Amino acid sequence: MKLVRFGKAGAEKPGLVDADGQIRDLSAVVADIAGDVLGRESLKRLKAIDPASLPLAPAGERLGACVGRVGNFIAVGLNYADHAAESGLAVPPEPVLFNKAPSCIVGPDDTILIPPGSEKTDWEAELAVVIGERASYVSEADALDYVAGYCICNDISERAYQIERSGQWMKGKGCPTFGPIGPWLVTTDEVDPGDLAMTLSVNGERMQHGSSATMVYKVPFLVHYISQFMILEPGDVITTGTPPGVGMGMKPPRYLKAGDRMEVSIAGLGIQRQVVAQG
Structure with a gap:
């Protein structure tokens, strides 16, 4: 699974990349690609989602850092x-x-x-x-x-x-x-x-x-x-x-x-x- 964050700097949304290379919006599922969202059980739940059930991100959106709120x-x-x-x-x-x-x-x-x-x-x-x-x-x-x-x-x-x-x-x-x-x-x-x-x-x-x-x-x-x-x-x-x-x-x-x-x-x-x- 490929996870991304897209949108303006400081206001990025979480997403995943589908089999066709398109970014799907995960913001209705998780708040960000950060913290506990990256745990084993959380990732299992994200992997179980059918990407086609998620809306497409707007074309041409900026990609942010792929992880948010990095502590160390x-x-x-x-x-x-x-x-x-x-x-x-x-x-x-x-x-x-x-x-x-x-x-x-x-x-x-x-x-x-x-x-x-x-x-x-x-x-x-x-x-x-x-x-x-x-x-x-x-x-x-x-x-x-x-x-x-x-x-x-x-x-x-x-x-x-x-x-x-x-x-x-x-x-x-x-x-x-x-x-x-x-x-x-x-x-x-x-x-x-x-x-x-x-x-x-x-x-x-x-x-x-x-x-x-x-x-x-x-x-x-x-x-x-x-x-x-x-x-x-x-x-x-x-x-x-x-x-x-x-x-x-x-x-x-x-x-x-x-x-x-x-x-x-x-x-x-x-x-x-x-x-x-x-x-």
């Missing part, structure tokens, strides 16, 4: 060995965790804003995990039972803020519009996160081409690991790291500028298309 937006750093190498860093002995501000979350095709004064705004195609059940100290073997589904995240990053301003990485990770997620939340019965092709292009030029198969720390381990340090709640998002090909790793480095166009895809999870503007 957690990111994993250096989770692909080849990306760590292009960054000049060793693969960490345990996952590197940092926060992205939930306020940076936007829709999959919304405009990306370069922060005022930024000269090193970068891209990162990532597989994101959406939590469906409250998770605390869960085992690796049971971890996927706590996952509602998966989506694309473009982990936009300001490298000078992240690396050159001292302190934690979160400084370069939570600026407005730095967290587009979607277009769809795809439930776990439709996606195996273990080997998904991932690509990102800028102005039609392929920058990233990798697979989730080359993750150092896999999705079940990450959910297990993070749940040892915090309680994960339904609707929390974990973005799991990026394959090589980021702008910082190029020689010379290449960063985003106003007018650039990005396209991000992950097999089975759809495509994001973003235009970059000066904030």
Whole structure:
């Protein structure tokens, strides 16, 4: 099942994608794709609905972030060995965790804003995990039972803020519009996160081409690991790291500028298309 949120920013409605790729309006069934709606029993009820019984969403509606009211937006750093190498860093002995501000979350095709004064705004195609059940100290073997589904995240990053301003990485990770997620939340019965092709292009030029198969720390381990340090709640998002090909790793480095166009895809999870503007 593919779940979406559509409509104007801040007033999105819940929906699902039918077999013909049309968005069906779920707002008479649930208030939002958020919180407890993402639990196992709730998703079973949604899957039992005949999509044809739901009204079609208006054509051409904006897609919002595929999850609403995200509480914790957690990111994993250096989770692909080849990306760590292009960054000049060793693969960490345990996952590197940092926060992205939930306020940076936007829709999959919304405009990306370069922060005022930024000269090193970068891209990162990532597989994101959406939590469906409250998770605390869960085992690796049971971890996927706590996952509602998966989506694309473009982990936009300001490298000078992240690396050159001292302190934690979160400084370069939570600026407005730095967290587009979607277009769809795809439930776990439709996606195996273990080997998904991932690509990102800028102005039609392929920058990233990798697979989730080359993750150092896999999705079940990450959910297990993070749940040892915090309680994960339904609707929390974990973005799991990026394959090589980021702008910082190029020689010379290449960063985003106003007018650039990005396209991000992950097999089975759809495509994001973003235009970059000066904030």
